Amino acid sequence: MKSKIIDFFDYNTLEIPTELKKWHIPEEEIQKELEALAADNASQAEVTDTIADGDSVRCVCTACGEKAWVGRTVLLYPGRCLPGAEEAEKRIVGCKVGQEITCMVGQWEMTVTIEGAVRQITSAVNDAFVVSLNIPGVSTVSEYSRWYHQQHDMERKTKASYGITHFWLTQTAERSTYEIDEEEKWQWCLERGKIMFEGMLAAGVDMRIPEEGFEILTDEQAIEKAAREQERNFIPFLVIQKLCALDGFVPTEEDYRNAIAEIAKKQGMPLEEAMRKACFSLYQEMVFKEHLFTSMSPKAMACMEV
Amino acid sequence: MTVIEATAQNFDQLIQGEYVMVDFYGDHCGACAFTAPFLRQAASDMAYITFVKVNTTHQPELAKRFDIKALPTFVYFRKGKEVYRNAGGMALETIHKELSKLLYRI
Known part of the structure; x- marks a missing residue:
């Protein structure tokens, strides 16, 4: 690329914010999960x-002034304050099954007969409840906590490590200096904008229809708008490309063609059509990120709280 | 009651209930993950309503059939007939608000 990074910031010099280093699952979360399971x-x-x-x-x-209601089931949930049934919820408290009451539901006054009512009986969260969950080797609340950590600790640690990696990448992008070839940047954005416009259209979202106002955009205007939205991705792209190059990870056009061919085969689409719908820089961005998040994650984990 | 995971095979049967709320969600959707515990809470708390969820990643034909364009999308049914729909993450209070449209409107 003609655009270059002049002064490449070294993210290793950064102090990682304490908040990002945290990954431990709090005991309150496990207690809440047990309570949700009990519910x-x-x-x-x-x-x-x-x-x-x-x-x-x-x-x-x-009985109701609006005939469409007569014979219809009316569900009431006293204490939940569902809009439109607040008065009926209050009125039904203290009544019994079989009783008839007159109340307001929505905008209608109606007479309803109470056909049934159920009460939720929630188990207490204790060892007996944990046994009822039938998790092999888990028969007490503390064993459930240990099991929960076994199931989720690594996932949380990995998620936190991605947070640190993201911090390193954004800081590197912000603190480095660049020499940007504006024409190259615009062509890069335009190519992605075109793919974005067509992809959104295929998904049923027409970018020609503005979020505000009534003036319908032309295809060119909508693509230009999509391209402008891509401008913020250009510098981060240069940064991840550079970091990957330093690692010796350089995806080629051939890798790109192979990946698209594989997708085309899976979707039963001709290769030419799949290539028309794809974009090399989007592919690069995806594999660059995949590579960096995988390779930087262990380093990030080493910086996290013990 | 829990939220029932629907498939193409059991979906039509599930929506025949008197009042049914269906959550069309995706595996990598933040707003879906945000809503899930609140939906679970509503399902535990509100008997007589059938709560259903459809994983659009695993059930693309159902997503296509119901023209799901955003995740999560919630579709509300009365006896098999779609009454209305809304999209976007919801906390419990909003779920209650949306359900009241199903329960208390003609």
Whole structure:
């Protein structure tokens, strides 16, 4: 490329913010997960006494000025304050199954008969509950916590390491200096803008229709708009390209053609058509990022809290 | 109740319920991940409503059939008939608000 990085900032000199180094799963999260599991496994019991907040109530509309409501099931959830049913939710508390009440639902006053009500019975989060989850080798709350860490620690650590890698890359892009060939940059953006415009159109999003105002854009104007949105990606692209080159990772046009051929084969599309819909710089950006996030992740992990 | 994972095979049967909310979500969608615990909470708490989720990555034919253009998209049904839809991540309060349109409008 004609555009160059003049002074390449060394991200190794950066102090990583403490927040980015954190990755440990807090015990509160595990407790919340157990509570959510208890709610998932809650049993439901028919309400035999009076209806209370937290119950789910099934009624049938027996009379209403709006005929479409008559005979329709009306569900009420006292205590949840669902818009349109606030008054009905209050009115139904203290009633019993079989009773008839008159209440406001939406904009209509109606008479409903309470056909049924259920109450959620949630298990207490304790060792007995953990046993009921049937996780091999896990029979106490503390064993569940250990198991949860085994399942999720590496995923969290990797996610945090990507956060640090992202920080290194953005800081390198911000702190380096460049000599930009404006014509090359614009052609780079335009190529991607064209692909973006066509891709969005195929997905049903027409970039010719503006977010504000009523003036429909021409194809050229919409592509130019998409190209402008790509401008912010140009310098980060130079940075990841440079870092990959320093690693000796340089994807070739042949790699690109092979990757597109593979996608075309999978989708049953002629290679020419797939090539028309693809873009070399987008492919490069994808594989550059893949390479950098994989190669820099272990280094980032070494910087994280123990 | 939990949120039921639908497939092309059981989908039509699942939406026959009186009131049904379907979450069309994707594997790598942040807004979908944000909504999931709230939807799970609503499903645990609100009996009589059928909560269904469709992984559009694994069920592309269902996404195509319902013309899903954004993730997550929520489609609401009454006895198999689509009533309306909305898109974008939601917390519990918004789920309640959207469900009230299904439950309390004609």
